[in-house]
Amino acid sequence: MNPLAIRQFLQQALLEDVGIHDVTTELIFDPSATMQGIFLAKADGRIAGLEVVEETFKLMAPSLEFECMVQDGADVTPGTVLASVQGSARAILSAERVALNMVQRMSGIATETRNVCRLIAGSNTQIVDTRKTVPGLRLFDKYAVTVGGGRNHRFGLYDAVLIKDNHIAAAGSLTLAVERVKRGLGHLVKIEVETDTLEQVEEALAAQVDVIMLDNMTPAQVTEAVKLVGGRAVTEASGGITPANVASYGSTGVDAISLGWLTHSVKALDISLDVR
Template structure:
């Protein structure tokens, strides 16, 4: 358990990490295997931040090395979710040198990717920190990395939206088109789902907002609405049903997120913290 959320359990995480290690090591690390005849040569290394940002993924990196040798000790110097500065030592690793060298790239790649996501997420969060609206992530994730990428957005301060299609009902434009309308879509879903789930409906106009309200959607998404129209939609929803949650979505940027939050929505969903993030540069140095 992390204070930011639940990392994937080892039953899920270990096969992922094992596959990525196998992808990198292949039939064997020819360099390390040639240099180290004994596979128990002890060694130590430190991880150094080469850029400033929010650290995320250190527990994942630790597990990478431990899969190669369970006796490896990965000591986090920086706290998960803390801000690091260029030149700062963020972790120290002790154990068999072959495990350190073979696990280096996979562990660093994951930590740099997750730290980059956490860093950009936190920049978005800071833009609306004094407002009630909360940033939520989306399902626009890298195949195979969703659980880790969504963990990273949580480290950065966002709320995880649906982890998958089984988490909640989200009736989007294509579902509405397939069903023949919002009312028909909501009615069919309610008659078919085997247990109660939150029902969210995507809307693009005030007419659709009214229809979603009429059919008792739990969350109404305002998708790609101009700010003026979004404000009118928020007012309409608040007047008719104060219990309905409101989500804004579509082309949310660092330049627009504050104005969107000021319309009075409860949530702002954006894929940008994941899809537009840059890796946070980290390096490993053998002592």
């Protein structure tokens, strides 16, 4: 992850939470008071975001000592010690909530991504994320997906072409939308088109796009579409896919499955900061 982007976000997060000062902590502890905090896993999961935790504390007080006992990508069980922080009590307690919020969310995403990847183990299908992230958290959410074993779809509207149903409707047809894109597109950018019928898949193939999204299709329809494409384009299944049905899509032969569920329905992993 870009350290400048991490720092900029965390500065705003700390400003939002701490404001001009942490009134409770400053009334209880004088500036010279010190303490040690231990991060503990309280559930099974995969850890992501320890670099973000360290940066949070360093922004609050550069003198804080932070040590990781595990690394991002580690699978842990309840009671596993993840990291420790030592130094100013005021700084640790003031940064605690932001640090926990980030590592809990990121580890939750990494854990669920890991679980979904396991559900399609043995297939050649990749699990990928979407743009359905909380504004401001996309960098962190997408990093957590990769820690869980998934891959990133486009990061934003700026780094890839994806012609969706509303583009097609407004342009008049899939073919016309692709033609307009190709007229102004550089040769290094791939074109993906969203389709929801086999007729649209055929139209996308005729337009010679690079990636065909098979949107809101049943596993049986995806299987048929993948056979129709026959390797002439990368195929991606999307729309309404969750852990409950992902295995059935993993057996279709599709190249990728994108799940907005990974980031828009995340459950934070239970992690605590205990004072020792």
